[in-house]
Amino acid sequence: MIQVFAFYLFAALAILSAVFVILSRNPVHSVLWLIVAFFNAAGLMVLVGAEFIAMLLVIVYVGAVAVLFLFVVMMLDIDFASLRAGFVKNFPLGIAIAVVLLAELVFGIGAYRAGSIDLAPAAATAAPPIMTSNIAAIGQVLYSRYLFLFESAGIILLVAMIGAIVLTHRDRKDSRPQNIDRQNRRRPQDATVNMRPEVGGGLEL
Template identity: 55%
Template sequence: MVNIAFFVFAAILLASAVRVITAKNPVHSVLFLILAFFSAAALFVLIGAEFVAMILVIVYVGAVAVLFLFVVMMLDINFQELRQGFLRYLPVGLVVGAILIVELGFLAATQLVGPIEAAGSASAIPPASELTNTQAIGHILYTDYVYAFQASGLILLVAMIGAIVLTLRSRKGVRRQQIGQQLDRKRDEVVALRKVPTRGGV
């Protein structure tokens, strides 16, 4: 049963990955990409890496959804036409949803039988009662691969700073905050005391 589930998930993953780059409609490409992520997460669950599977679903599926939202906003898509064409995308959405449900069913059935064991790795992996999957990943990540982990963090920091610098443009008519001028202001320039008569208002 486990072997059948592995080949099913792997075949769906390969097919959806091919459809991501061959589909002409970007909406279909994103749907197939989400399907590929779910299939890869199912493969991780089969080998006992539940933490990696959840990170794959939460981070990548969430990031793809946010990225797709940004792309839609940047392309200035007419939402009225998009709502009118909902029925065109409904069959593809139903197919992807049905495949996801079947995958979840396979996954639940294989967990009832028992998780697959990697060949030759039984001696290297401690029992689950002694060390959880998350603890094992954290131990390896912050001991054996700590320098690679820190280097990847620095690369992401440089990429974030580069993206900010590239998108930061000075345009005419846009007022920007001047911290130095705000700190150099005197009290008389920004505060005005007025004597308001009783029941007179401002």
């Protein structure tokens, strides 16, 4: 019974939050509603027994959306005064959303302990169920059958990361080198010079 109730709760809130993602005019609000949609989708994955996909949704997608939220705040011309003014007005809505997310977490844990939902009746030729979790089964397959491909993908990502660091810290010949130690030892009175140019004379660099 708790599984069915949790399924309808997660599904309804996922659809509702997806609608608000489209209808919200404020990009920050759209990103927040998208995070709510990801959390509800992760709850649906937990109900069907796909814990690994649920963890990917929360860790990867919600983490990436948080970074996207920072880029939106930095790059768009957002009036922070209006956002602070609407904080008190939207505070009850934020508390309500927090309570709903807490209730979803409680129902999700209860539904997970009760067992996954059977999406279809088991056929006579179906494989016997594996008496282990979804994450443990994926780990056994990755580190046994696909070990070489998994390690190769890790080496490629490591080489790409090292290449990005090398390209960032390379010395450019067409620019003046930066002496950090000299900048730190510079006195405040030597940092700026008060010039009194004549009218129409300009400055001598």
